[in-house]
Structures are given as structure tokens and as C-alpha cells.
Amino acid sequence: MLKQIKSVSMLLALAGVSSAGAAYAVAVPEVDETRNVQQQTSTCTGVVKDRTGETVIGASVVVKGTTNGTITGLDGDFSLSGVKVGDVIQISFVGYQTLEVTFKGQPINVTLQDDTQKLEEVVVTALGIKRQSRSLGYSTTQVDGEEFSLARDPNVGNALSGKIAGVSVAGNATGGGSSRVIIRGNASLTGNNMPLYVVDGVPFDNTSQGSAGQWGGYDMGDGLNNINADDIESIQVLKGAAASALYGYRGGNGAILITTKSGKKGKGMSIDVNNNLTFNTIYDMRDFQHIYGQGSDGKRPTDRQAAIDSDRSNWGEAMDGGNAVNFLGQNYKYSYVDNFDEFYRTGVTNATSIAISGSDEKVTYRFGVSNNIEKSILPNSNNRQFGINMNTTYDIFKNLHFIVNANYIFENFKGRSSLSDANGNTNAAILWHANSFDIRWMERGNENCDWGTTADGKEMISGNSVYFNNPYWLQYRKTNEAKKNRLTGSMTLKWDITDWLYLQGAVQRDGYNLEYQNVQPIGAAADPNGFMTEYQKTYYEMNYNFLLGFDKTFNDWSVGATFGGNKLINTMRQYTPTNGGRPFVVDGLWSVNNLDPTDLRASIGYSQYKVNSFYFTADFGWKNQVFLNITGRNDWFSTLSPENNSYFYPSVTGSWIFTDSFEMPEWFNFGKIRASWARASNGTSAYQNQLAYQVLTYKVNGQQVVTVNNSTFPNPDLKPVEITEKEVGLNLSFFSNRLNFDMAYYIKDTKDDIARVSTSGASGYNSRIMNVGRIQNRGFEFMVDATPVKTQKFMWNTTFNFALNNSEVKFLGDGVDRLAIDGATSNVGNVGIYNVVGSSYGEIIGYQYKRDENGNLLLKDGLPQNSDDQVSLGNGVYKYTGGWSNTLRYKNISLSFLIDFKLGADLFSGSNYLAYSSGFHKNTLIGRTPEAPNQTYVFSGIDEATGQPNTVAVRAQDYWTKITDLNIAEEFVYDASFVKLRELSIGYEFPKSVLSKLKVVKGLNISLVARNLWTIIKHTDNIDPEAAYNNSNGQGLELNGYPYTRNVGFNVNLKF
Secondary structure, eight states: OHHHHHHHHHHHHHHHHHHHHHHHTTTOTTOOHHHHHHHOEEEEEEEEEETTSOBOTTOEEEETTSSOEEEOOTTSEEEEEEEETTOEEEEEOTTBOOEEEEOOSSOEEEEEOBOTTGGGOEEEOGGGOEEEGGGOOSOEEEEETHHHHSSOOSSTTGGGTTTSTTEEEOOBOOSSOOOOEEESSOOOSSSOOSOEEEETTEEEOOOOSOOOBTTBOOOOOOGGGGSOGGGEEEEEEEOSHHHHGGGGGGOTTOEEEEEEOOOOTTOOOEEEEEEEEEEEEEOOOOOOOOSBOSBBTTBOOOSHHHHHHTTTOBOSOBOOSOEEEOTTSOEEEOSOOOHHHHHOOOEEEEEEEEEEEEEOSSEEEEEEEEEEEEEOSSTTOEEEEEEEEEEEEEEEETTEEEEEEEEEEEEEEEOOOOOSSSTTOHHHHHHHSOTTOOGGGGSOSSTTSOTTBOTTSOBOOSSSOTTSOOHHIIIIISEEEEEEEEEEEEEEEEEEOSSSEEEEEEEEEEEEEEEEEEEEOTTOSSOTTOEEEEEEEEEEEEEEEEEEEEEEEETTEEEEEEEEEEEEEEEEEEEEEEEEEOOBSSTTOOSGGGBOGGGOOOEEEEEEEEEEEEEEEEEEEETTTEEEEEEEEEEEESSSOGGGOEEEEEEEEEEEEGGGTSOOOTTEEEEEEEEEEEEEOOOOOTTSSSOOEEEEEEEETTEEEEEEOOSEEOOTTOOOOEEEEEEEEEEEEETTTTEEEEEEEEEEEEEEEEEEEEOOGGGTOSEEEEEEEEEEEEEEEEEEEEEEEEOSSEEEEEEEEEEEEEEEEEEOSTTOOEEEEEEEEOSSTTOEEEEETTSOSSEEEEOOBOBOTTSOBEEBTTBOOBOSSOEEEEESSOSEEEEEEEEEEETTEEEEEEEEEEESOEEEEHHHHHHHHTTOSGGGGTTOOSSOTTOEEEOSSEETTTSSBOOOEEEHHHHHHHHHHTTOGGGGEEEOOEEEEEEEEEEEEOOHHHHTTTSSOOEEEEEEEEEEEEEEEEOOSSSOTTOBSOOSSOOSEEOSOOOOEEEEEEEEEEEO
16 A cells, blocks of 8 residues: 555656646756655645544644645535645544644545544633633533524523433423523522523523512513524533632522534635424313313302302213303303313414624624514414624734624513413413303403403403403403513623733623513403503613633643633613503503503612622643642622622632543543532622612601611621532543543532511511521432444434432521522412421422321311411422433434433422312312212211211312312322423434535425423323422422423524
8 A cells, every 4th residue: 555655656746747847947957856846836625524424514624834724614525725745734623633644636535533532622611711621620511502403492591401410490381481490409598599691701681570479470581581592502501619600799509601603714604594483282281070060069050140150160060961051141052161272272483593604814703683483372472582693703913803792682572471360360261260161252242342341341251250350351452561672792802912821801791671561451350440560671781801811831731820800780770650550541542641640650760789800710730631720709799888898709629530640441531530619609689788768758747758668677797698519520431432421429508698587577677688598409410421323324322411409408597497488479278488497498388188196187077177287298399300312313314302300399289279179170079970969978087076987978069179278288289200201303414415406505404393292201180290380499389370382393404
């Protein structure tokens, strides 16, 4: 082979000499012809593939020792001019070994081998600082953007479910798409427990715009609703305090870094078009009884009043298709009607995005636009978003770069249902009308009436409760609409002073304007005169920062350091012209100007806080195998007393690549031990350390009355919560990195948590702000990633992750044994979520059955009784979480799926509580028969009066409704564990040989996509286990939520 290469080289050289000699023989007779050949330049071409035969797109091809280079195209091909025979060509790409080939005048077709040291790749860490992955002494996980673009969720936070060990995503049934992402457990009793989000280096506010509580409320989405999945390059999750300590006062819950796509250096202009269309159908988990219909006391309604009195009652006769009378006085067929089918519709979501990217000598750019239309399963309810994303880097000079990124979104939604409490809740109106009740009776009084309206223009209701609404009125007459404009972006100037020293400065901004309007028109049953709520909210945060960075190698030692500072200004303004103002003066004019001026309930809200910070990092490495990293950040808070506003947050991490220190078997590629310690915080909210005042509307002795406007007594000595975390971990890789393990164990301690502690009413305050809380979280995380099969035609990659988190509430203050979580009280069942000393975070507290010492029910007059005291019935926070993802590729066909599981949590179901009282639940079949639905029955238990087995017979209606009358919540607390097929996609990549005929099209992929396709295991009757009615700290409550939906559709991606 060597002789053949030499022969070819000689022939080429002779050919070159002959032609050169002909050209220059007369002019330069004494020239060295062989040397002249070496000086001539030509074009070097070739194709770069990986070892499976797939072409490598974007590989760097450079003449060694020069700046002459290019990158490979969509077919892995390249063309590089100005190359001399004998030049060494360097070919490299992330994840592969760099290859060097000598150019001999022929095309270079090469195969890149997997880099067995791919863990050396650079990753983005806190504050955008780049570090070698192998040097990290803490746990971090990166997820590629393509994992969010196929079987997508409208909220990027929810799309993380099951993908990362230690990251728990709480599902909900709120219809607004808000997310609740918790990393390594809840660290605060009452404060924010969700991580800091950072988009392209900009801190990003993810506050939910509205939330359900005991008396209702709306979910209007959060910040992550405003991020287009097609714009995401990657998501980096910094799990522990050590990973996010540089974020100081808001790094205690970890951080999630979202990097959006940008243009590639050395690549020409390309256009990427993606369209994702899904159809969202109800995954009906109801398993109600369909034997007995509307009525009470075992009788069907035979007159109008009986129908009105029993519109939500299924204690009637067995449905036999015979005659009954509805609330309109009309006769109807006494049979089962599925109102889900009659009212809900198939939802449709269509997300379209177009992006143009590329580069030239000075500029690297990407500009994208997106349009998202979501039609809800509720009629006349939709959400629209239009977005613009831009990433541009301009090289002013070779060592001076100007970077601009921006993400703008306009959002408009209408028709979202109220939550929890039945008043205003469309879903409750559909769910709880009796079995034989046809919801279409409530459409309109006659053909000339408006939706849900009687002939006299009033809301048509079916029963005696004015708070049990007409769903058509709610969706077509009542207005619930919001508009939001959001801009997130930054400008960064970076100066590479030398190849080991740089300085950069940035101005960053995140903010939005939200306009909200809720109108109850005149004629509503519960509000005959109507009402209106309207507000405009403006939020923005500005960050001004600088960073000086140093990174240099001295023989066996590498040293890196940074020093920087940040000034933060966070501002929120809210103007509320009216908050429930009433009544309207003129019917049909829904304006603030048409409200009674004496009852506008107007207000103006304003809050601002500032934080000044300095921070540093110091990195030391020895022989690229032993690493030490030290960081520190000091924050000065405007929210604290000037004598008590400076806090320092340090971290220390270390790692050792032991496989580089010892000779290992060939199959053992990589092993790293790591450890870290850090202290961080969740900060404090504004205005908790000072009294506030208000001017009242009346005078005394001619003087305007001014009084304190606090219900909670402030704390002038308030401190920010302190979170300290210790972590040890292990990384292992085997068989050319085809089998990888990542394990971590951590202990996270919270002290000086901020809590509202009850005070004596004589003080004039309901509670006092105090630093009293102590919580501990302990956990273990495990991840294994394997590629069992990888050939030229077939590849299978599988990843399994698992996490365990144990929490314990250590202290709540002297004499305080439990503390209620704000907004976590159920509207039914007298149930709340509490933190209890000695227990895990988020205990479900309520009444249980009264039992004897053997656990038998103690009955009184044949009916159940409740316990004397409220006790813990379970815990609403999942203890075990994980997921199993698989990707299989055969030639141009791919299959991916994700199975997601959560174990070890409980859920109080308010819906099943109502299903007992209304006779919907299948358990209520016990004690009645079709022949005698109102018979008496002897229920099992012990007669408390005699101590003997019960012999008293009672009606089923009396027995089952007694459970709800006494709020025996134990009956309705379920194991919320589940296993779900969360994501599925099947795709086909059209061959380049086919696309080459089209010339313009460089890539085409069509995929069948599905999300929430199958709940494999669950233990909750009639509801989805992820049906929480809000995303607050108080998890474990469910009531009247949106029906669960499965999403199936198509994704088409085109590249030009």
C-alpha cells in the first residue's frame, strides 16, 4: 500500500513538473521544478463521515498552522481552496477525535472516530462561564433542543418531565400551561422553591400569572410559556447549590440555563422551516356509575321543580329509557348522556417557525419568527402567540466582539376556565350535572337568545345554586382575556485581550406588559348587576454586569480565574382601574367608564428592589486530571436593613479523573470522583422589614385618617434564607463511551427560612415575619446512558434516570408544630397542606374515619363518624422520580419514546369527594339495587354504642353523603404514583439522493408525534394523578380541573 501511495505521488509530481516546465522554461530556465510544484495551490475537496457511515455536518476543515479553513456541508462535503500539496489538513468536530491528513492533490474522504475523551467538552456554567466538563465538581445535565421540538409541550418546563434525574416536574389540570419544576426537593417553607431560569445569559422571570386557590382563580401561564421550542439549542440544568452558587441570593434552588440557537461560523445562509400540528383529545379517566340517573330518594324527576332540586344528584332510579322531566319542564328520555362528548371539542395546536441563519467574515447571525395557535378543548377558548428571536455576533475586530440577542413574544388568550371553586368553573358545570342531564338543554332559552341565556336575557341555570354556572354563559358571555408583550434580551461587548485574558460587559433586560380583563355581564345568576376586573401590569428587570476572565496553562498546571460585578434593578407596577367593580350602569357597555363610580375598587401597586453584587472564581488543574474550583459572591440587598444587608455565598468543588492517574483496562474509558460544598439563598421579598401606611377616605376633627396597612408585623432584622448543600458524585464510562453512569448523593440544609407565624389578635396583627424555618433534603440520583447497538445502518440509545429525595421539616419556631402553606386549602373536605415538624414537606391534613383499636369503622346509628382531630393523611410531594428514554434509528427511520414515572406521593381528590355526595362514584352503588334504589342496607363496621358488629340498616344515599357531610377526607386520599408513556415520535429523514433532485431542499424530515399517549399505571379513581389545581408549594390537592388530554399529530422540518 505504501508503495502504491508513493507511486501515485511520483506520477502526480512528474505531471506537475511537465506542465510547469512548459510554462516557465523560457522565462526562468534555472527554476527548481520540484519546488515550484510544492508552491502551487489547488482546491482540496472531500467528504467527512462518522464510523456508522453518516455524514458529519459542520465539521471544521483547516490547513494546519493557518487560518485557511471551512466547514462541511449538509452532505458532509467540503471544498477548501489555497491548499498546497504536502499541507496537513486538520479535520475536527465535537465528540470526535481530531484527524490530520496530508494533502496529496486528491480528494480526502475520511471517517472520524468517536472521541473517548468526549467528557472534556466545554459546557456553559453559571454566569455563562465556560468550563471543561471533566473538571466540574458538581452535578449538571444538558438536554439537546431537539428533545423539545417533536412531542412538545407548550411549556418548556413541563417538557423536562422524566428527562433529568433529580428534576421533578409537577403536572396540573389548570389549562393555562404553568409549570412547577423542583430540583432536589423543596427548600423553603413559604418562599419560591423553583429554580432560577436564565435565557442566553439573561435572568428570566417565570412567575405564574394567576393561580387557583380555595375560592377559584385562573392560570394565565408563566414565563416558560413564552419560549419557542424551535429556538432552543440546549438546556443545561445546574442541580445543586455549588453549581448555581455564583447566582448568590437566588441560586439556592439550582438554575436552568436555556441557550437559543445561533448561526455557525463559516457556514453560509440556510433556512429552517418547522411546523408542528397536534390534535388534543380528552383522555377520559372517569369511571363513574352509569346505572342510576338524576333524582333523589330513589326517584326520577317527574316535574320541573324536582328536576331543579336534583340537577347534580344521581340518587334517582335506574335509567331505563323511560320518561322524565328536565329543569325546563320538558319530557326527555331517562338515559345516560356523556356531556364530555356533547360539550368539549378536539383541541388543535399548530406551531410554525421559520429561521434564517448564516455567517460571513464579520457577522454570525440567526433570525427566527414563530406563530403558535392553540385552540382549547373548551369552546370559544384559544391562545395565540407570535414571537421573534434573534442572535447576532459581530466581530468588530479580530479580538473584539459585539453580541446581541433578543426574544420578543406577543400573546393573547381568552376563554380560560376558572379553577377549583365551582363558581365560574366551566369544567365543574360539565362534570357534575347528573347522569341523565343533557348539557345541550342549557345552550339558550330559544333560538333568538344568546348563548346560555333565557328569553329575558339572564343566565340560564339548571338548579337552586346560583354558583353552579351555565357553561355556555361562561364560555360565550363572560369575558376572560389577557394580552402580554414580553422582551428578553442583552447586548454584550467582549474583548479578547490575549488568548488567555478577556474582558466583557453586558446590559441585560427581561420584562413584560400584561393587560387583563374579566367581565361578568348583567344577568349572571350570582351577579345580576355584573362586575368587572381590569388591570395593567408592567414588570422589568435590568442587569448591568462586567466580567474579567483569565485562563492559562503552566506546564502541568492550568489556572483560571474570573472577577465580576452586577447591578440588578427589579421593578413591578400595576394599575387596576377596577377590581370587581359593580354594577354596570348601562347594559351591554362593558367598560370601566360604565361602572358605578362609587364602587370602582381602583388601586395602584408598585414594588422595586435592588441588589448589588461582586463575584469571583478560581480554577486550578493539575495534569488535566485533578481539579479545584473556588467561587464566592457577595450580595447587598435593598430589601434588608442597611445594617444587615450584606451576605457572602461561597462554594468549593473538587474532582479527580482517576482513570488518568492509573493504568486501566482498554474497556474502562473514564472515571471521575467529585465533591462539592456551597452556600446560597432564595433571597427575600421587598417590604417585609418595614411598616406600610394607608390614607383612609374619612377625616377626624378635620384631619385625614392615616393608619398602618399591614396585617403581618414586619421584621426589621430579617435575614435571607440560608441554603447549604454538600454533594459527592461519580462519573464512569466504559466500552468507548457506549456505557456511561452518573451518580450523586447530596444533603441540602435550609435554615433561617422566612415564615409567617401566627400572633395574638390583641397585637392588631394576624402574623409576624420571622426567620424560623429549618428543612433538610437528602437524596440520591442515578443515570445510565447506553448505546447497545451502533452499526452503519442501525443504532439504539437508551437512557434511564432515577432519583430519591427525602425531606424533613426540622423547626418552625418555638411552640409551633405545624404551619399552613399559603393557597393550599381545598374548597371541599376541610383539607389543607401543612408543613409539620418531624414530617416530610407538604403533609395532607384532614379528618379520618373514627375507628376502634383494631382499625374497624365505628358507626353511630349505622352511619360513619369522623375522628376528633385532623391528622396527616399522606404527603403531596413525590419521593421517587425518573424516566426511561429510547432512540432507535434504522437507515432513515427513527423511533423515540419516553416513559416517565413518579412514586411516593398522595393526592386529596375533591372531585371524588363530590362524586360521593352526588352519587356518581361507583362505590356509591353499594347499598342500592335497580329494583330498590332507595332500600336500606347494613354497612360493615362496629356499632359504637354496643361494641358489636353493626346491625342498623340505612339508605345508601344517607351513608355515602354522611362521609362528605363530616368531611372524612381519608376516603379521598389516593396514592398518586404513576407510570406514563409521556412522549413518542416516529420520523423519516428523506435521503439526500432524493433531495438532490430538488436542488433547493437540503433536508426534509416528517414525524408522527404524540404526548401523554398512555397512562400505564395509576391508582386514582376517575382522575389523572397529575391533576393538581395549582403549581404552588401546596401540592396534593385536586378539584374540578381540566380533563387530561393526549396529543397526537405531525412535525415537518424543511431545510433550504
